[in-house]
Amino acid sequence: MTELPLWAVYAVTFGTPASALLGVLISHVLTHRANTQLEDRSKREETLRMLRWAAELAVSGDNAKANLGVKQLASLGASELLDDDEQVFVDAALEAAQTPGKLALDVAGQDAQPVLLLDSAMIDAVEADQEVRRDQAGGRPERPGRSGQGSSGA
Numbered sequence: 001m002t003e004l005p006l007w008a009v010y011a012v013t014f015g016t017p018a019s020a021l022l023g024v025l026i027s028h029v030l031t032h033r034a035n036t037q038l039e040d041r042s043k044r045e046e047t048l049r050m051l052r053w054a055a056e057l058a059v060s061g062d063n064a065k066a067n068l069g070v071k072q073l074a075s076l077g078a079s080e081l082l083d084d085d086e087q088v089f090v091d092a093a094l095e096a097a098q099t100p101g102k103l104a105l106d107v108a109g110q111d112a113q114p115v116l117l118l119d120s121a122m123i124d125a126v127e128a129d130q131e132v133r134r135d136q137a138g139g140r141p142e143r144p145g146r147s148g149q150g151s152s153g154a
Helices: 006-058 063-078 084-098 120-139
Strands: 102-108 111-117
Touching (some): 006 063
16 A cells, blocks of 8 residues: 655645635636726716717707706716716817807898807806816815816826
């Protein structure tokens, strides 16, 4: 009969379960990391879907829809759902919602000049968004791209 050294018996007895445990722990860490990345990507896709929807509403010809879109954009801009990279899209959509407005012709005799008319509710929503951003800047560090001033941090 062949005898194994005592250290080999202990190595097989305790090494096999320890190796299995180590393998399970490593696979758990890798699975958790993959799930976190998947959740982040899913959240980003849904946020960008909401951003697209709000931006389309914000430039709508219907004032009620435009007001809803601007308010949704302001809410998205103030939320924690967005990263700094995505905040640029909200700022651009809010700017686009402010800029086009509605053109009317101011007819004075023979001269006709286009005049930009902004809905007062739209202006109020944009100003409220800017006020929320200023208030939040006092409570936590402001993220770059959230205001015209930007912030330098390291």
